[in-house]
Each structure stands twice: as C-alpha cells, then as structure tokens.
Amino acid sequence: MASRNSPIDRVVAGLQVGLLLWRAQLQMFLNQTLRSHKPGRIAGTIVSAAIIVIAWSWEAIITWVGVQASQRAPIQMDTVHLLSLAFLGYTGVLVFSSLVFSLNALLLNPDLDLLLAAPLPVESVLAGRMVVQVLRLLLLSLVFTLPALLVLAFANHNLLIPLLFAMLYLLYPVSVVVIISLLSLLLVRFIPVGRGREVVTLFGVILALGINLLNFLFNPALRDSGFPRRPGGPASLPDVPFASATWLPSGWAGRSAAAILRGDIAVAIEWALLLLAASAAIFAAGTILSGRLYLAGWIQAVPPRRRRLPGLRAPRLTGALPLLSPVLASIVIKDWRMRTRDLAQLIRFVMPVVFIFIIFGLRFAGLRSAVQSLGEGPAPAMVGLIPAWILLFSLSISLGLTAVSLEGKSIWVYAVSPNTTLRFLQGKCWSAALPTALLVGLVAIAAEILIRPGWLWAATAILLAVAQAVAVTTLMVGIGAVFARFDWTDARRMLNPLGAFIGMGLFAVITGGSALLLAISLALASATRFPILSTWLAAMTVSIGGAVAVAVLGLLIGNERLRGLELG
Amino acid sequence: MLSTRLLTKRYGSLTAVEDLDLEVGAGELFGFLGPNGAGKTTTIKMLVGLLRPTSGTARVAGVDILAEPEQAKARIGYVPDAATLYEKLSAREFLEFSGDLYHVEQRLRDRRIEALLKLFDLHDRGNDFLSGYSRGMRQKVSLAAALLHDPQVLFLDEPTVGLDPQSARQMKDILQDFCKEGKTVFFSTHILEIAERMCTRLAIINRGRLVAMGSLQELRHMVGQDGQSLEQIFLELTGSREEDVSAVLRGLEE
Numbered sequence: 001m002a003s004r005n006s007p008i009d010r011v012v013a014g015l016q017v018g019l020l021l022w023r024a025q026l027q028m029f030l031n032q033t034l035r036s037h038k039p040g041r042i043a044g045t046i047v048s049a050a051i052i053v054i055a056w057s058w059e060a061i062i063t064w065v066g067v068q069a070s071q072r073a074p075i076q077m078d079t080v081h082l083l084s085l086a087f088l089g090y091t092g093v094l095v096f097s098s099l100v101f102s103l104n105a106l107l108l109n110p111d112l113d114l115l116l117a118a119p120l121p122v123e124s125v126l127a128g129r130m131v132v133q134v135l136r137l138l139l140l141s142l143v144f145t146l147p148a149l150l151v152l153a154f155a156n157h158n159l160l161i162p163l164l165f166a167m168l169y170l171l172y173p174v175s176v177v178v179i180i181s182l183l184s185l186l187l188v189r190f191i192p193v194g195r196g197r198e199v200v201t202l203f204g205v206i207l208a209l210g211i212n213l214l215n216f217l218f219n220p221a222l223r224d225s226g227f228p229r230r231p232g233g234p235a236s237l238p239d240v241p242f243a244s245a246t247w248l249p250s251g252w253a254g255r256s257a258a259a260i261l262r263g264d265i266a267v268a269i270e271w272a273l274l275l276l277a278a279s280a281a282i283f284a285a286g287t288i289l290s291g292r293l294y295l296a297g298w299i300q301a302v303p304p305r306r307r308r309l310p311g312l313r314a315p316r317l318t319g320a321l322p323l324l325s326p327v328l329a330s331i332v333i334k335d336w337r338m339r340t341r342d343l344a345q346l347i348r349f350v351m352p353v354v355f356i357f358i359i360f361g362l363r364f365a366g367l368r369s370a371v372q373s374l375g376e377g378p379a380p381a382m383v384g385l386i387p388a389w390i391l392l393f394s395l396s397i398s399l400g401l402t403a404v405s406l407e408g409k410s411i412w413v414y415a416v417s418p419n420t421t422l423r424f425l426q427g428k429c430w431s432a433a434l435p436t437a438l439l440v441g442l443v444a445i446a447a448e449i450l451i452r453p454g455w456l457w458a459a460t461a462i463l464l465a466v467a468q469a470v471a472v473t474t475l476m477v478g479i480g481a482v483f484a485r486f487d488w489t490d491a492r493r494m495l496n497p498l499g500a501f502i503g504m505g506l507f508a509v510i511t512g513g514s515a516l517l518l519a520i521s522l523a524l525a526s527a528t529r530f531p532i533l534s535t536w537l538a539a540m541t542v543s544i545g546g547a548v549a550v551a552v553l554g555l556l557i558g559n560e561r562l563r564g565l566e567l568g
Numbered sequence: 569m570l571s572t573r574l575l576t577k578r579y580g581s582l583t584a585v586e587d588l589d590l591e592v593g594a595g596e597l598f599g600f601l602g603p604n605g606a607g608k609t610t611t612i613k614m615l616v617g618l619l620r621p622t623s624g625t626a627r628v629a630g631v632d633i634l635a636e637p638e639q640a641k642a643r644i645g646y647v648p649d650a651a652t653l654y655e656k657l658s659a660r661e662f663l664e665f666s667g668d669l670y671h672v673e674q675r676l677r678d679r680r681i682e683a684l685l686k687l688f689d690l691h692d693r694g695n696d697f698l699s700g701y702s703r704g705m706r707q708k709v710s711l712a713a714a715l716l717h718d719p720q721v722l723f724l725d726e727p728t729v730g731l732d733p734q735s736a737r738q739m740k741d742i743l744q745d746f747c748k749e750g751k752t753v754f755f756s757t758h759i760l761e762i763a764e765r766m767c768t769r770l771a772i773i774n775r776g777r778l779v780a781m782g783s784l785q786e787l788r789h790m791v792g793q794d795g796q797s798l799e800q801i802f803l804e805l806t807g808s809r810e811e812d813v814s815a816v817l818r819g820l821e822e
C-alpha cells in the first residue's frame with residue numbers, strides 16, 4: 001500500500017488498513033486458541049463456545065415464547081419509539097466502549113508506532129483503528145442478538161431480518177466511533193506519558209459504576225424494592241421522548257429496524273441509506289480531521305511526572321509486621337504497596353466494597369426493617385452473613401486468585417531468592433487473607449449490629465465469617481498458583497478464566513455447604529430437642545474445619561505447581 | 569566456585585544446551601559468549617535455579633543447585649537481561665524487599681542500601697517509583713539488589729545493555745573490585761570489546777555446545793593465530809562468515 005494523496009484515497013486506504021488489522025486480530029485470536037496446539041487452551045475455547053451456544057439457545061427459546069405470546073395476545077406498542085430508544089441506549093454503551101478502545105489504541109497498544117512507521121498516511125492508520133472498532137462492535141451486537149433475530153426471521157417468514165439488522169449494527173456505531181476517536185486524540189494531549197493505563201482503567205470503572213447505578217435507579221424491578229413506589233405510577237422503563245426524532249440517528253435506526261420487522265423493506269432501506277450517507281460523510285471527515293489533529297501535535301505530549309514517595313515525615317512501612325517473619329512481612333507489605341499504588345490493582349480491591357454499597361446501601365431502609373422483623377436467634381444471625389459472603393466472594397477472587405499472578409514478570413526476583421515456594425505462598429496467603437478477613441469481618445459486624453440477633457449468635461456468625469474469609473482466600477491463593485499467569489501486561493489478564501470458574505464453584509460449595517450445615521443444625525435441634533447452641537457450634541466447627549481442610553489442600557496443590565515452574 | 573558437568577537442557581526436540589562442562593574458579597571474571605540463541609541465557613538460568621536442567625549437574629559456591637537450591641541461591645546474585653522490576657515500588661523499597669528475601673538483617677540491609685544507592689548515583693532518585701526509571705537505571709537497581717546480600721557468585725546476563733559509557737565503566741570497576749575480594753563474576757555479553765578487556769577467562773558457546781574455554785591467549789592458540797582479536801576468534805569459532813552476510817544482502821538487492 002503506497003502513500004496516496006487525495007482525500008478519497010486516504011479514506012479508502014483507511015478501510016484497507018482496518019481490514020488488514022482486523023485480519024491480523026482474527027489470526028492472533030485463532031493462534032491463541034484453536035491453533036495454539038495447547039490442549040488446555042483448545043478445551044477452553046470449546047467450553048467458551050459451548051457456553052455461548054447454551055446462552056444462544058436460551059435467548060432463542062425466550063424470544064420464541066415472546067413471539068408466541070404476542071401472537072396470542074397482541075400488544076399495542078410503538079415499535080419505532082421502542083427500537084429508537086434501544087438504539088439511543090446503545091449509544092451510551094458505544095460512547096464509553098469507544099473511549100476505552102480509542103485510548104487503549106492510542107496509549108497502550110504497541111503496534112501504533114509500527115503502523116505509523118509504515119508508508120501509510122497517518123489518516124489511514126487512525127481510520128483503520130476506527131474500522132476495527134466498528135467491526136468489533138458489529139460482532140458483539142451479533143453475538144448478543146443473533147439468536148433472537150433468527151427466531152424473528154423464522155417467525156415472520158422473512159430471512160432478510162438478520163442481514164438487515166447486521167447492516168444497521170454496522171452503520172449505527174460509525175458516527176459515535178469517529179467522534180469519540182477524534183475526542184480521544186484531543187484527550188491524550190492532556191494525559192501524561194505512562195499514565196494511560198490508569199486513565200483507561202478509570203474510564204472502565206466509571207462505565208461499570210454508571211451502568212450499575214443507572215440500572216438500580218431506572219430499572220423498575222430494582223427501583224420498586226429500593227425506593228418507595230410513586231403513588232399511582234406503574235413501573236415502567238424510563239422514556240426519552242426525542243429518541244425517535246427524525247433528526248437523530250437513533251430515530252433513523254429505530255425506523256429502519258421497525259420497518260424490517262414489519263417486512264417493509266423499501267422503508268427500511270430508505271432510512272438505512274440515510275444512516276449510510278451520514279456515517280460515510282462522518283467517517284470521511286473524521287479520517288481527514290484525525291490526520292490533521294495528529295500531525296498538528298494533538299497527540300500525547302505531556303511529559304511524565306516524576307512520581308515520588310511522600311517525604312520522610314510521612315509514616316512508612318519499614319518491612320516489619322508483628323508475628324510475621326521478615327520474608328512474609330516483606331511480601332505482605334510489597335503486595336499492599338502494589339495494590340494501593342496502581343489504580344488498576346486498587347480498583348480490584350475497592351470495587352467489591354463499592355458494589356456492596358450499591359447493592360445493599362441504597363436499599364438500606366427496606367432491608368433493615370425486613371431483617372429486624374426476624375427477631376433474635378441463629379437464623380437472623382445467618383442472614384447477616386449474606387453481605388459478608390457476597391464481599392468474600394468478590395474479594396477472594398480479586399485478591400486471592402490474583403495473589404500469585406500479581407508478581408507478573410517480576411516473579412524472577414522471588415524465584416532466584418533463597419526461599420521455598422511454600423514460603424512464598426504463605427506470604428501470598430497473608431497478603432490476600434489479611435485485608436479480606438478484615439473487610440469481611442467489618443461487614444459481618446455491621447450487619448449483625450443492625451440485625452441484633454443476640455450477642456452470642458452474632459459473635460459466632462462473625463467468627464464464622466472471618467474464619468471462612470481466611471480459609472476461602474487461602475484456597476483461592478492455591479488455585480491462583482495452579483493457574484498463575486506471569487506474562488500479563490494488562491492487570492485484567494492476571495485472572496485465568498478456568499481458575500476463576502473453579503474458584504467460583506468451590507466458593508459456592510463451601511458457602512452453600514456451610515449454610516446447609518447451619519440449617520441442618522437448627523432442624524436437628526428442633527427435631528431432637530438438643531440444645532440449639534450445641535448443634536449450632538457443632539455445625540460451625542465442621543463448617544470451618546471443612547473449609548480449612550479444602551484450603552490446605554488447595555495450597556499444597558498450588559505449591560506443587562509452583563515447584564514445577566520454570567522461568568525460561 | 570562454579571562447576572557444571574554434562575549440563576543439558578532440552579525443550580521437546582530442541583536442545584538448548586548440551587553436555588556443558590564449565591569450571592570457574594574464585595576471583596575470576598568469567599565471560600560467557602555466544603551468538604543469539606546459542607544457549608547463554610538458558611545456561612545462566614539453570615545456574616541460578618530458574619530452569620531445571622534436563623540432565624547433568626551444577627555446583628555453585630560448593631552447593632548443588634538442584635539438590636539444595638535455597639542454600640545455593642543464598643550465595644548467588646543475579647542480574648537478568650532487561651530486568652522486570654516492581655513498577656510501583658521505589659528503588660529503596662525494592663532494595664528493602666530484596667534484602668528481606670535474602671534474610672539480610674534490617675540495620676545491615678538499610679546501611680548497605682544507602683551505600684549502594686550512592687555507589688550507583690541513585691541516591692537522589694531513591695524514593696522515585698521504578699516506573700519512571702530508564703533501562704540503564706533499572707539495570708543499576710537490579711545490580712544493587714544482586715549485591716545487597718553480599719553473594720559469592722554474581723551472574724549477569726548482558727549487563728551492559730542500556731548503560732551509558734560512564735555507567736558501563738562504573739559497572740566494570742565494580743565487578744573487578746568484586747572479583748578482587750575472591751568472589752566470582754559470570755557474565756554473558758555480545759559486546760566482545762568489553763569481554764576482551766575485562767575477563768580473566770572466557771567460554772564460547774554455539775548452538776548449545778561449548779566450543780572453547782580459556783584465557784584470551786589460550787583461545788588464540790586454539791584457533792592457531794596469535795594476535796587475533798576476540799571478535800575474529802569468536803567469528804572463527806562460531807562459524808559466522810562475512811561472505812554469507814554479503815550473499816544474503818546481494819540477494820535482497822535482487
């Protein structure tokens with residue numbers, strides 16, 4: 001591809017670069033999965049595909065049931081407005097995902113320099129990125145909706161439905177992707193070198209929190225349980241009246257989509273052509289403008305700031321912790337520093353707590369009155385463990401499963417030191433279990449104070465929560481060692497999906513088993529007239545003992561895996 | 569101080585290192601040379617305990633690295649090629665961590681850290697995060713960490729890559745001082761001038777096999793031409809041919 005000069009040539013070259021990049025990404029995907037010659041990866045790919053097929057089957061069944069129901073009892077609804085609303089909602093997702101993708105592409109992907117060094121116009125390279133982004137969004141949209149579209153095509157005897165929807169999925173994101181890509185070019189001007197990963201992570205967090213908060217505030221199913229119902233107001237989805245306006249792309253896409261479902265192909269194509277014309281114009285203008293912006297110096301230009309530790313006056317961990325040997329203490333302190341100084345790591349730590357607040361805090365009044373009505377006794381004390389278990393689930397995975405992988409490529413520092421792998425794992429257990437047990441204990445204490453099940457029941461429940469926190473986190477550290485990844489550059493890739501799946505399964509077994517044991521202890525006391533405290537304490541002992549046994553086993557298996565590790 | 573016997577490492581059908589016999593004495597500054605992919609890094613990684621040999625033995629400071637890895641590692645300092653360090657730790661914190669891993673008593677550790685930071689001109693930047701360090705500065709921190717526990721054998725993999733001329737000179741002086749104390753330095757390098765000037769003895773490895781070992785003079789005798797530079801000896805022993813390079817370049821032009 002030689003350098004070309006006319007604007008049209010540059011736009012066309014952008015499309016070509018985009019397709020080239022897309023092909024390279026597909027090749028990388030295949031090389032890492034089906035062509036990897038690694039049985040584990042191939043099996044993982046097949047399992048993932050199977051999960052998608054199962055999810056697709058469910059989606060198809062649900063859509064089919066919906067179609068049947070609507071045929072038996074037709075509902076009057078404004079399809080154009082509903083579909084326009086859906087496209088407008090999709091725009092919000094597009095804005096955030098494009099921002100994260102664009103910043104990633106500009107700041108973090110190492111191939112940008114390679115592409116810019118090639119004999120290609122700058123505009124084509126930047127446009128190529130936009131093309132890749134649009135293709136990726138098309139693929140994602142199809143992954144989520146293809147089964148429903150196929151069912152609709154079958155039910156409406158119109159096989160063009162999936163094809164025409166795919167066309168809308170391809171055209172609709174273009175304008176958003178282009179505008180956000182241009183904004184990203186401006187934005188990176190103000191991001192210091194070396195801080196890109198943190199900024200991208202921050203946007204990801206804002207996206208996650210935003211979606212959850214909006215879901216909580218506007219989803220009728222959640223809103224009614226969280227806030228007092230508005231008198232006389234039926235639960236409904238939020239409406240944006242201008243979503244179907246004829247001056248908005250969401251209105252065009254909505255009209256086209258509604259026409260596709262009606263079988264009015266001519267109208268569908270009319271609106272789609274309008275979308276195509278606008279998308280093509282914006283893409284062409286965006287391509288030219290992006291090159292100008294880049295060449296004008298609107299690219300990362302803020303020098304890296306020197307990041308220093310606070311002055312010596314500030315209290316500093318010196319490498320000693322009570323009860324721990326210097327080696328274990330040094331691992332705990334080093335991990336604490338890594339987790340709290342790196343935004344990507346800090347978020348793993350803080351997000352579960354924030355989500356607990358969103359899930360429980362916003363519905364505090366309703367929940368409190370519900371659990372206080374249970375009165376005193378072991379059952380309400382058990383109910384108080386639910387938020388602690390949810391937090392434990394999240395923290396044990398985010399801290400425990402990643403504890404070993406946290407070392408990343410720096411694992412050699414430990415591997416060449418005169419220490420055993422078991423000692424290393426012990427240090428990792430401490431570093432993950434200490435904060436987890438502390439936070440889980442605090443949440444359990446807060447819940448038991450609110451519920452007031454009686455001090456004895458509360459104390460035993462808190463003890464169980466803390467003991468389980470230590471045991472489960474230790475188990476997760478062991479599983480994390482078995483599935484350790486040391487070659488990551490992006491913190492999100494520390495977690496091995498299979499390891500996470502196994503960890504979640506074992507967590508469910510341990511907590512479910514505990515809950516079952518405690519319930520059996522209550523039933524047993526009731527049936528045999530045994531003192532309830534005896535059966536309760538026996539169940540607790542078995543529950544904690546079982547968790548500890550599983551944790552030790554996990555740790556030993558993890559140690560074997562690390563002993564066999566070679567850093568070639 | 570360091571000896572290997574029939575040391576071999578295989579990855580499936582690929583033999584990275586084969587039947588390697590080395591003997592390095594106390595106080596030696598030993599250069600380990602070879603073309604790219606010859607097996608230098610694999611050998612060093614086996615000697616520091618990062619890789620397990622497929623067969624053969626290796627003793628470092630009198631301890632079998634396979635049988636008693638912890639005891640051997642306590643006597644070893646290691647500086648990898650392009651060391652990956654903990655980005656969000658300061659140099660001082662990284663050295664503290666490293667000292668604790670090697671069981672260095674806290675007061676002694678802190679005293680040595682200050683001395684090493686001064687020695688490597690990093691004292692003013694000791695509280696900066698390592699993420700802001702250049703490659704050469706990281707290399708210095710890595711060497712400081714390797715020296716912190718006062719090892720008997722120091723392994724360095726391409727230690728001068730990324731260092732400016734002053735720092736390279738400084739490193740050379742430090743390594744020579746280290747050897748004067750009766751300790752051993754074992755390092756791999758591509759820069760033959762450095763090896764020629766610094767090393768008391770050299771070994772050349774090619775395609776996983778040792779092709780020569782001895783002092784520079786002994787290597788000259790081996791190829792039968794006194795007065796040859798190390799570069800000429802190296803090219804002779806590793807089979808690199810200038811005419812091959814010219815033929816490939818001519819092919820590219822066509």
